Amino acid sequence: xxxxxxxxxxxxxxxxxxxxxxxxxxxxxxxxxxxxxxxxxxxxxxxxxxxxxxxxxxxxxxxxxxxxxxxxxxxxxxxxxxxxxxxxxxxxxxxxxxxxxxxxxxxxxxxxxxxxxxxxxxxxxxxxxxxxxxxxxxxxxxxxxxxxxxxxxxxxxxxxxxxxxxxxxxxxxxxxxxxxxxxxxxxxxxxxxxxxxxxxxxxxxxxxxxxxxxxxxxxxxxxxxxxxxxxxxxxxxxxxxxxxxxxxxxxxxxxxxxxxxxxxxxxxxxxxxxxxxxxxxxxxxxxxxxxxxxxxxxxx
Amino acid sequence: xxxxxxxxxxxxxxxxxxxxxxxxxxxxxxxxxxxxxxxxxxxxxxxxxxxxxxxxxxxxxxxxxxxxxxxxxxxxxxxxxxxxxxxxxxxxxxxxxxxxxxxxxxxxxxxxxxxxxxxxxxxxxxxxxxxxxxxxxxxxxxxxxxxxxxxxxxxxxxxxxxxxxxxxxxxxxxxxxxxxxxxxxxxxxxxxxxxxxxxxxxxxxxxxxxxxxxxxxxxxxxxxxxxxxxxxxxxxxxxxxxxxxxxxxxxxxxxxxxxxxxxxxxxxxxxxx
Numbered sequence: 369x370x371x372x373x374x375x376x377x378x379x380x381x382x383x384x385x386x387x388x389x390x391x392x393x394x395x396x397x398x399x400x401x402x403x404x405x406x407x408x409x410x411x412x413x414x415x416x417x418x419x420x421x422x423x424x425x426x427x428x429x430x431x432x433x434x435x436x437x438x439x440x441x442x443x444x445x446x447x448x449x450x451x452x453x454x455x456x457x458x459x460x461x462x463x464x465x466x467x468x469x470x471x472x473x474x475x476x477x478x479x480x481x482x483x484x485x486x487x488x489x490x491x492x493x494x495x496x497x498x499x500x501x502x503x504x505x506x507x508x509x510x511x512x513x514x515x516x517x518x519x520x521x522x523x524x525x526x527x528x529x530x531x532x533x534x535x536x537x538x539x540x541x542x543x544x545x546x547x548x549x550x551x552x553x554x555x556x557x558x559x560x561x562x563x564x565x566x567x568x569x570x571x572x573x574x575x576x577x578x579x580x581x582x583x584x585x586x587x588x589x590x591x592x593x594x595x596x597x598x599x600x601x602x603x604x605x606x607x608x609x610x611x612x613x614x615x616x617x618x619x620x621x622x623x624x625x626x627x628x629x630x631x632x633x634x635x636x637x638x639x640x641x642x643x644x645x646x647x648x649x650x651x652x653x654x655x656x657x658x659x660x661x662x663x664x665x666x667x668x
Numbered sequence: 669x670x671x672x673x674x675x676x677x678x679x680x681x682x683x684x685x686x687x688x689x690x691x692x693x694x695x696x697x698x699x700x701x702x703x704x705x706x707x708x709x710x711x712x713x714x715x716x717x718x719x720x721x722x723x724x725x726x727x728x729x730x731x732x733x734x735x736x737x738x739x740x741x742x743x744x745x746x747x748x749x750x751x752x753x754x755x756x757x758x759x760x761x762x763x764x765x766x767x768x769x770x771x772x773x774x775x776x777x778x779x780x781x782x783x784x785x786x787x788x789x790x791x792x793x794x795x796x797x798x799x800x801x802x803x804x805x806x807x808x809x810x811x812x813x814x815x816x817x818x819x820x821x822x823x824x825x826x827x828x829x830x831x832x833x834x835x836x837x838x839x840x841x842x843x844x845x846x847x848x849x850x851x852x853x854x855x856x857x858x859x860x861x862x863x864x865x866x867x868x869x870x871x872x873x874x875x876x877x878x879x880x881x882x883x884x885x886x887x888x889x890x891x892x893x894x895x896x897x898x899x900x901x902x903x904x905x906x907x908x909x910x911x912x913x914x915x916x917x918x919x920x921x922x923x924x925x926x927x928x929x930x931x932x933x934x935x936x937x938x939x940x941x
Contacts, residue, residue, distance in 0.1 A: 387767045388761075391761045397754065397810060398777070401792065404791075406780075406787075408791035422797070487688065490923050491916060495891075502697065502905070508706050551935065599782070610908075627786075631789075631790045638790055645786075653782060
């Protein structure tokens, strides 16, 4: 009897350990490569550590952050990123919703259309940059040929800051719309048909149906798309590498590229770059929370 | 059943041109001769078809294209395998066990979805260096395998496995590991398939991890190689176009075969690497 109870106790102890053992490999990797770097990053941001002497550095308090406030290039990159977010997010949001509404119509070859719109999602950001650089850039690009047909002169497209800036927007929209289209599509398909039938009986117009049924029903999907797109556009960098390289004159240099270059290629200022990372993180978090509350605010 | 209007078809076809056109154009350009690549009147399709760009990309000095392809494959396949193993295990623990700290662990994992890799790339570099993983493919395989979305996806799916199934195996005296491999894994196949194809895509297309972790040319992945490719006289478009086209092939195959899983995976959670 005694023995049995003891072995039951041992069994229960073992059962308690089991979930931790299943979690262990993941949590180990997770702690070393995500949690630890996040803490180190925060710590670095208060030091003057540089890439060439990573073992000897000193604590300098808030100096990095104070320096940031008057670093014109960093502020320009940050402002540039904010502008990109403000412009690109609504475009992706609206176009993904519009394409999703089209794709749920009773079209023939619906699967083909859906797959085609989704396909750019599968292409790496580097190659997306190459694709649009090849189409838009250079004197002999497809774009330049087309505008000569319309009677305009060839231009050195990527030396024009506005052109370069909007090319980035175009490339992001092109490569990401298909992804968010799917999220909206799923949400649209889950709206009960009976709501529309009832609206039809009351003689509602198409606009009214969209305003009072479709749009409100998409609340959860809207929130998710908004948060995901915002985070994604805030991190814009790989797509720039082969499209504009950040030029001309840094007009398409966004925060992540600036942080990377500060730490690894220009100043080797790891501590300073870490402070920039913290600012970027702050922006991402605040904007996500803002989106979240904005959407929560509209609950019924 | 209502029918779609002609306007909807026109709109749908315009969108096909918008989304597919650029991809076809870059592939068709990769088969053009140098004369055509830089002609004042480029055509959409090559007038004289050539494989010269591909041969040049293969024979370029200091450009080990087969090595890059192999590196990308090694990274994508092994990281995906590791991701499946550890995320299924973790997802199972979070879905089917009640234990102290479960909520806390879940919250930490979910909150790191909001913590972009780009924000911690500088300290990650010093962690990799300290561990001796800098300039090693392991740095591309191991860290990225523990993705928060992977755990989340597996957990959501594994919650649906009936408890009775696990309990009766326990009563029969099966070990926990056996229950995991014989009952949990076979029942999780659809979720594992989704995780596998997304993980493969993330790793194959990844740029930021290789950028931080690799500087040795022979360790480059395909993406890093394309990104760093420079020519003697400015950009060497012929090799870049050919290599880009090559880099899209595996994704095209994966997409054609697993299209449904991609669509479903996107629906499920907004899969983000």
